[in-house]
Amino acid sequence: xxxxxxxxxxxxxxxxxxxxxxxxxxxxxxxxxxxxxxxxxxxxxxxxxxxxxxxxxxxxxxxxxxxxxxxxxxxxxxxxxxxxxxxxxxxxxxxxxxxxxxxxxxxxxxxxxxxxxxxxxxxxxxxxxxxxxxxxxxxxxxxxxxxxxxxxxxxxxxxxxxxxxxxxxxxxxxxxxxxxxxxx
Amino acid sequence: xxxxxxxxxxxxxxxxxxxxxxxxxxxxxxxxxxxxxxxxxxxxxxxxxxxxxxxxxxxxxxxxxxxxxxxxxxxxxxxxxxxxxxxxxxxxxxxxxxxxxxxxxxxxxxxxxxxxxxxxxxxxxxxxxxxxxxxxxxxxxxxxxxxxxxxxxxxxxxxxxxxxxxxxxxxxxxxxxxxxxxxxxxxxxxxxxxxxxxxxxxxxxxxxxxxxxxxxxxxxxxxxxxxxxxxxxxxxxxx
Numbered sequence: 001x002x003x004x005x006x007x008x009x010x011x012x013x014x015x016x017x018x019x020x021x022x023x024x025x026x027x028x029x030x031x032x033x034x035x036x037x038x039x040x041x042x043x044x045x046x047x048x049x050x051x052x053x054x055x056x057x058x059x060x061x062x063x064x065x066x067x068x069x070x071x072x073x074x075x076x077x078x079x080x081x082x083x084x085x086x087x088x089x090x091x092x093x094x095x096x097x098x099x100x101x102x103x104x105x106x107x108x109x110x111x112x113x114x115x116x117x118x119x120x121x122x123x124x125x126x127x128x129x130x131x132x133x134x135x136x137x138x139x140x141x142x143x144x145x146x147x148x149x150x151x152x153x154x155x156x157x158x159x160x161x162x163x164x165x166x167x168x169x170x171x172x173x174x175x176x177x178x179x180x181x182x183x184x
Numbered sequence: 185x186x187x188x189x190x191x192x193x194x195x196x197x198x199x200x201x202x203x204x205x206x207x208x209x210x211x212x213x214x215x216x217x218x219x220x221x222x223x224x225x226x227x228x229x230x231x232x233x234x235x236x237x238x239x240x241x242x243x244x245x246x247x248x249x250x251x252x253x254x255x256x257x258x259x260x261x262x263x264x265x266x267x268x269x270x271x272x273x274x275x276x277x278x279x280x281x282x283x284x285x286x287x288x289x290x291x292x293x294x295x296x297x298x299x300x301x302x303x304x305x306x307x308x309x310x311x312x313x314x315x316x317x318x319x320x321x322x323x324x325x326x327x328x329x330x331x332x333x334x335x336x337x338x339x340x341x342x343x344x345x346x347x348x349x350x351x352x353x354x355x356x357x358x359x360x361x362x363x364x365x366x367x368x369x370x371x372x373x374x375x376x377x378x379x380x381x382x383x384x385x386x387x388x389x390x391x392x393x394x395x396x397x398x399x400x401x402x403x404x405x406x407x408x409x410x411x412x413x414x415x416x417x418x419x420x421x422x423x
Contacts, residue, residue: 007252010252011252011254011255014250014251014252014255014259015255015258015259018247018251018259018263019262021266022263022265022266025266025270026266026269026270026273029269029270029273029274030273032277033273033274033276033277033278036277036278037273037276040276040277040280044280128284
């Protein structure tokens with residue numbers, strides 16, 4: 001039936017036009033906001049690094065990490081007038097409740113009495129997600145001095161689901177410290 | 185068709201009072217419970233919601249004669265989702281604190297019954313100007329409603345009002361209302377949100393019932409008075 005055919009054609013054209021205009025509007029908005037969103041992202045990372053290692057710190061090098069599930073970047077951090085080495089591992093994970101991005105801080109120390117260096121866990125900073133996950137985790141979950149001593153399984157944590165994901169992310173960051181990520 | 189006098193004012197005010205989306209139609213309760221921890225977050229949510237509602241209502245009204253009947257709902261959802269995505273990007277870029285505070289609730293405006301409801305029930309049947317006024321009224325009504333909830337929750341839950349944490353362009357101010365140690369932190373939790381929402385609804389129901397009761401009483405008295413007058417007239421006539 002030609003009338004029916006015409007109706008279908010008009011309907012598809014209308015829907016197509018709406019979809020195309022939507023795509024165009026979203027693309028234009030993306031163009032207008034992308035730069036500022038990137039700047040905000042960088043500011044967030046810098047704020048997270050200051051939260052972990054203190055003020056007057058800045059990123060001196062950036063390493064892209066591949067072949068790991070959560071960890072995607074490692075930032076080498078320097079403090080003005082100091083030679084100590086600090087590293088912030090950027091890990092991102094998602095679950096049914098959304099996306100979580102963390103900075104996991106490690107200090108690179110020389111083992112006392114020896115010549116070898118080791119990464120010692122410092123702290124974490126949440127860059128994407130509710131702060132409550134982080135505070136609960138830092139208070140109840142992570143031993144701020146030595147992360148090997150605490151029995152992770154027995155610790156009760158307010159955000160159980162998120163905490164499991166965060167635990168996996170932190171453990172993976174620890175695994176990355178054992179690799180030669182600086183050569184990549 | 186002749187326009188009723190004062191229609192625009194009535195159209196705007198209905199969203200705030202008589203047809204308030206949150207307290208009368210009980211729509212959009214999910215973000216109302218989740219984003220009313222602080223007054224600032226509630227204002228932010230209200231503003232974003234109003235912007236999306238106005239834009240989608242205006243566009244739906246403009247395209248009302250072009251969108252075929254069978255694909256109305258999907259077309260409206262695409263329009264609403266487009267505006268929500270744009271608002272989300274702008275918030276992420278220029279109000280990052282608001283973006284991280286509201287989180288997923290910005291995206292959830294897409295499925296807010298009020299936005300789709302107004303597009304379907306009003307904008308698809310009325311002109312652009314009326315749809316704009318309707319959206320403005322509904323948006324302001326919803327914003328005021330969640331602000332009212334936030335006032336109770338923030339004051340009772342934290343004992344103070346804080347400004348400048350989400351809208352960082354204003355100086356950070358904290359107004360202590362209840363002395364420290366006397367705040368009830370439960371009001372910051374979801375349970376507290378439900379209690380506040382329930383109490384406000386109860387107060388509104390009480391006021392409405394009271395009004396209806398008074399009106400019924402007045403009408404009854406009027407009837408009795410008229411009956412007495414008629415009786416007196418009849419008696420007088422008989423004499």
